[in-house]
Amino acid sequence: MKVAVIGGGVAGLGSALALSRLGHEVTVFERDDTPTPATADEAFSWDRRGAPQVRHSHAFLARLRNLLRDHYPDILQSLIAEGATEMRFGDNLPATITNFERLPEDDDLVMLSCRRTTFEWVLRRAALAHGDVQMRTGHGVVGFTYAPGVVPRVTGIKLDDGTTHDADYVVAAGGRRSPVPEWLADIGCAPVNEQSEDTGIVYFSRFYRLKPGMEYPPRTGPIGGDLGYIKYGVFIGDNRTFSITLATPVADNQLRKLCSDPIVFDNIARSLVATSTWLDGCADPITQDVHVMAGLLNRWREYVVNDKPVVLGMHVVGDAHLCTNPLYGRGCTTSFLHAHLMAQAVANNPHDVAAQATELHESTQRELYPWYKSTVEQDTEARRVASAILDNQDPDSDTTDPRTMMRGVFRDGLLPAMRTDAVVMRAFFRSFNLLTLPDALMKDADIGARIFAVWNDRDNRVPEPALGPSTRAELLQLIPA
Ligand SMILES: Cc1cc2nc3c(=O)[nH]c(=O)nc-3n(C[C@H](O)[C@H](O)[C@H](O)COP(=O)(O)OP(=O)(O)OC[C@H]3O[C@@H](n4cnc5c(N)ncnc54)[C@H](O)[C@@H]3O)c2cc1C
Numbered sequence: 516m517k518v519a520v521i522g523g524g525v526a527g528l529g530s531a532l533a534l535s536r537l538g539h540e541v542t543v544f545e546r547d548d549t550p551t552p553a554t555a556d557e558a559f560s561w562d563r564r565g566a567p568q569v570r571h572s573h574a575f576l577a578r579l580r581n582l583l584r585d586h587y588p589d590i591l592q593s594l595i596a597e598g599a600t601e602m603r604f605g606d607n608l609p610a611t612i613t614n615f616e617r618l619p620e621d622d623d624l625v626m627l628s629c630r631r632t633t634f635e636w637v638l639r640r641a642a643l644a645h646g647d648v649q650m651r652t653g654h655g656v657v658g659f660t661y662a663p664g665v666v667p668r669v670t671g672i673k674l675d676d677g678t679t680h681d682a683d684y685v686v687a688a689g690g691r692r693s694p695v696p697e698w699l700a701d702i703g704c705a706p707v708n709e710q711s712e713d714t715g716i717v718y719f720s721r722f723y724r725l726k727p728g729m730e731y732p733p734r735t736g737p738i739g740g741d742l743g744y745i746k747y748g749v750f751i752g753d754n755r756t757f758s759i760t761l762a763t764p765v766a767d768n769q770l771r772k773l774c775s776d777p778i779v780f781d782n783i784a785r786s787l788v789a790t791s792t793w794l795d796g797c798a799d800p801i802t803q804d805v806h807v808m809a810g811l812l813n814r815w816r817e818y819v820v821n822d823k824p825v826v827l828g829m830h831v832v833g834d835a836h837l838c839t840n841p842l843y844g845r846g847c848t849t850s851f852l853h854a855h856l857m858a859q860a861v862a863n864n865p866h867d868v869a870a871q872a873t874e875l876h877e878s879t880q881r882e883l884y885p886w887y888k889s890t891v892e893q894d895t896e897a898r899r900v901a902s903a904i905l906d907n908q909d910p911d912s913d914t915t916d917p918r919t920m921m922r923g924v925f926r927d928g929l930l931p932a933m934r935t936d937a938v939v940m941r942a943f944f945r946s947f948n949l950l951t952l953p954d955a956l957m958k959d960a961d962i963g964a965r966i967f968a969v970w971n972d973r974d975n976r977v978p979e980p981a982l983g984p985s986t987r988a989e990l991l992q993l994i995p996a
Contacts, residue, residue, distance in 0.1 A: 516539045516540070516683040516684070516865075517539070517540050517542075517681070517682050517683050518530075518534050518539045518540065518541045518542070518682055518683065518684060518685070518686060519541075519542055519544060519671060519672050519680055519682035519685045519686070520534075520541055520542070520543045520544065520685075520686045520688055521544055521656045521672065521685065521686065521687045521688060521689050521693075522543075522544075522545060522546075522565075522687070522688040522689040522690055522693070522833075522835075523543045523544075523545030523547075523639065523650060523652070524565075524566050524635065524688060524690055524833065524834075524850070525634070525635060525638065525833060525846075525847045525850045525851055525854075526688035526690075526832045526833020526834065526835070526850035526851070526853060526854050527543055527545070527686070527688035527689075527832075527833070527854075528543070528635065528638040528639055528642050529638070529688075529832075529833075529850065529851040529853075529854030529855065530686045530688055530832055530854040530857060530858065531543050531642045531645075531648045531650075532587065532590075532638070532641060532642050532645070532648075532854075533586075533854055533855055533857070533858030534686070534858055534861065535642070535645045535647040535648045536645075536858075537858060537861065537862055538647070539647065539861075540647050541647060541648045541649070542648075542649045542650075542651060542680065542682075543642070543648065543649070543650045543651070544651050544654045544655075544656050544672065544674070544680070545565070545650060545651070545652045545653075545654070546565050546653070546654065546655035546656075546675075547562060547563055547564060547565040547566075547652060547653070548562075548652050548653030549561055549562045549563065549652060550652070551636070551639055551640065551643065552636055555597050555598055555629075555630070555632070555633040555636065555753055555754055556754070558630075558632040558633055558635070558636035559630060559632045559633070559722075559801070561632055561636070563632070563635075565690070566635075566690060567806075567808060568631070568808060568841065568846075569631045569632050569635065570720065570802070570806040571631070571718055571720040571758075571760065571806055571808060571841065572720045572748065572750040572758040572759070572760040573629075573630070573631035573634070573750065573844065573847065574626060574750055574844030575626060575627035575628070575629065575634060575844075575847060575848070576626060576844060576845065576847075576848040576947070576948045576949055577623060577624050577625055577626055577944075577948035577949070577950055578848050578852065578948055578949035578950055579627070579847060579848040579851050579852070580601065580625055580626060580627045581623055581625075581950075582851060582852060582855060583627075586855070587641070589641065590637060590638065590641045591627075593637050593640070593641065594627065594629060594633070594634065594637050594753075597629075597633055597636075597637055597753060597754075598629065598633065598753035598754035599627055599628060599629035599633060599634070599637075599753045600627075600628045600629075600751065600753070601625045601626070601627060601628075602625065602626045602627070602628055602751070603621070603624070603625045604621050604624035604625070604940075604941060604944055605617055605621055605624075605937075607733070607734040607735050608735065608937065608940075609735045609736060609934055610735065611934050611935050612934070612935060612936070612937050612940065613935075614936060614937050614938065615937035616937070618941075620945075621941070623950055624941065624944055624945060624948060624950065626948065628750070628751035628752060628753070629752055629753035630722070630752040630753055630756060630758075631847070633752070633753045633754075634847065654674050654675070654676070655674065655675040656672045656673065656674060656675070656689070657673050657674065657675050657698075658672070658673040658698045658701055658702075659671070659672060659673065659685065659698055659699075659701075659702055659829065660672065660673060660679050660681070661702040663702075663703065664827075666704070666823065666824060666825065666826065666827050666869075667699075667702045667703050667704050667826055667827070668826075668827040668828045668868070669682075669684065669685050669702075669826060669827065669828040669829040670682070670828065671685070672685055683828070684828040684829060684830070684861075684868060684871075685828065685829045685830075686829075686830050686831075686832060686854075686857065687829060687830070687831045687832070687835050688831075688832050688833045688835060688850075688854070689835050690833065690834045690835060691812070691814070691834040691835070691838045693831075693834070693835035695707075695816075695831055695835055696709065696816065699825060699826055702826075704825045704826045705820060705823075705825045706820075706825070707816050707817060707818050707820065707825055708816065708817035708820050709814065709815070709816045709817075710814070710815045710887075710891075711812050711813065711814035711815070712812065712813050712814075712891055712894065712895075713765065713811070713812060713813075713898075714811045714812065714813055714840040714841075714842075714890075714894050715764060715765055715894055715897060715898035715901060716746065716762040716763065716764065716765065716811060716840065716842065716897075717762065717763050717764075717765055717771050717774075717807065717808070717809045717811070718760060718762050718807070718808045718809075718811060718841055718842075719760065719761045719762065719763070719774040719775060719780060719805050719806070719807055720758050720759070720760045720802075720805070720806045721758060721759055721777065721780055721781075721800060721802050721804075721805050721806070722752065722756055722757070722758040722800065722801045722802045723756065723757055723758065723759070723793070723794075723798035723799060723800050723801060724754075724755050724756045724757075724798055724799060724801050725755040725756075725757075725797055725798050726796075726797060726798060726799060729797040729798065730797075731751065731757065732792040732793055732795075732797065733792075736788070736789065737789055737982075738750075738789055739789060740787070740789055740982050740983075741897070742787075742982060742983055742984070742985070743900050743901060743904050743910065744763075744764070744767070744770070744901065744904045744905070744986070744987035744990070745761060745762070745763055745770065745783070745983075745987075745990070746761070746762040746842060747759070747760065747761050747762070747784070747787050747789065747790055747983075748760050748789070748790075748842075749789060749790055749793055756801065757793060757798070759780075759784050759790050759793065759794075761774050761780065761783060761784065762842060764898070764901035764902070764905060765809065766901075766902065766905055767901070767905055767987075769991070770987070770991075773994060774805065774807075775805050775807050776805070777800070777803065777804060777805050779994055780805045781794055781800075782993070782994060783990065783993075783994070786983055786984055786990060786993050787982065787983035788980070788981070788982050788983055789982065789983075808841075811838075811840065811841060812838055813838060813839055813840055813887065813890050813891050813894060814837070814838045815836075815837055815884070815887045816831070816835075816836050816837075817876065818830075818831055818836075818872065818876070819872055819873060819876035822873075824869055824872035824873065824876075826872075827868045827869060827872065828868045830857050830860075830861075830871065830872065830875055832850065832853040832854050832857050833846075833849075833850035833853055833854065834846060834850060836853065836879065836883075837849055837853070837879075837883055837886075837887055839886060839887060839890040840890050840893075840894055843890060843893075843947075845886055845890075845949065848949055849883055849886060849949075852882065852883070852949075853879065853883065856875060856878040856879060856882060857875050859874075859878070860872075860874035860875040860878065885952050885953050885954075886949065886953060888953075889953035889954075896918060896921075896922075899918070900922070904987060905987075910922070911923070923970070924966065924967070924970050927969075927970050927973040928966040928967060928969050928970030928973075929943070929966050929969075930979075931969050931973075931976070931979060932965055932966050932969040935969075936965055936969075938961070938962070938965060939962055939965050939966060942955070942956050942959060942962045943956060
């Protein structure tokens with residue numbers, strides 16, 4: 516079969532890899548006109564304006580690493596050969612955890628550390644090494660060719676140079692700005708179902724490289740956190756690089772402006788316990804500017820409505836279907852997994868495009884929708900807290916509000932329990948890494964009991980050490996005018 520894939524990001528390349536292994540002839544159309552780099556560092560300066568998030572910190576979760584391990588071990592090996600590293604649960608535990616015993620399931624709890632550009636470059640190289648994958652860069656897709664019908668059938672794509680390309684079916688993987696619903700409307704399809712919500716944050720990232728002879732600081736403490744008025748994290752990259760990300764509420768114009776200044780950015784990072792040791796002289800910045808990304812949505816689109824596909828012969832994968840808040844680091848995992856689910860639906864129904872659409876819809880609902888839902892719930896609460904802080908109010912003032920209690924359980928139960936109990940930490944990281952569903956942690960009676968025991972004991976413990984300036988005003992005071 517001849518397949519046209521729109522977009523050469525994680526979902527498009529994941530689709531090309533999976534479909535070419537089914538024996539399909541795949542052509543990937545990527546609008547960015549950029550030759551494939553030769554090294555990881557060259558990839559870092561890649562012109563990828565169609566996917567501006569490549570200049571931001573990325574975590575690669577265990578679910579993604581396991582998909583590579585189980586289906587593309589050659590790609591996992593290539594990533595490691597190009598400088599990516601594996602971060603295993605159980606390594607670098609804080610000294611306060613004394614009950615860790617390695618379990619067989621811990622072999623699955625391994626994250627991958629590398630820059631997003633390195634990850635995509637290695638994926639692209641692997642896809643192109645397959646004789647059945649062609650990549651046409653510098654070609655933007657502007658719509659579909661189709662055969663009319665009650666449900667229109669896509670027969671190919673229209674390109675921005677006025678030409679068309681025929682395909683037995685099309686995979687749309689054009690990322691978060693993808694206008695697929697409008698293209699479908701243009702060919703007479705029924706509207707897709709869409710839900711979307713602002714994540715409430717603006718993202719700021721800067722990359723660094725260790726100086727010769729220096730090592731990464733110890734990683735026994737948390738490498739990220741949330742002070743309500745600012746969120747932050749450190750991400751290890753490949754080849755002795757790392758990045759720091761700060762995220763401010765959208766409405767906090769003052770902090771947004773400050774974070775985009777590289778000197779202020781570094782100063783803020785130095786005031787946070789988790790990030791300060793990374794900037795105490797062991798590394799130099801490799802991005803002179805701070806990269807900023809706003810307009811970040813959580814968005815879910817359904818292309819099967821009332822049990823009927825709105826289009827035939829076209830599947831949508833990755834961010835074009837589901838975008839989630841980057842803070843949770845899920846997008847590449849959900850995108851690559853989605854490409855894999857799409858290829859399974861194709862393999863299971865090779866000659867029936869309607870059955871492919873239905874199977875993909877069902878597996879997407881089952882495997883991915885819970886993550887969209889949980890992201891929206893978490894963000895709704897985070898926005899409430901951030902807005903109270905910005906209005907100089909105490910987000911926990913209403914003690915009768917169940918959300919206040921849940922925040923208390925998180926802060927004074929789950930977080931301290933993770934510092935002392937490997938069982939709770941493992942359960943948290945399994946969920947964080949998409950190895951269990953989002954509600955698995957709180958549904959597990961043993962884990963719930965451990966967390967509540969720690970929470971109930973909160974008044975008998977010495978207060979937790981501060982993670983950074985405890986109020987926004989305190990942080991602002993640290994920044995010279
Ligand atoms: C600030 C930020 C930080 C993030 N951090 C993380 C993280 O830590 N971990 C994680 O897993 N995920 C993270 N993500 C999400 C992750 O980057 C995305 O989920 C992932 O890149 C989606 O892959 P995709 O292939 O669907 O889209 P993209 O990677 O965006 O690729 C889409 C491609 O399609 C091309 N394209 C678009 N339109 C057309 C067209 N009309 N014709 C031809 N080509 C076209 C674009 O040029 C682009 O190359 C982050 C996202 C953001 C915004």
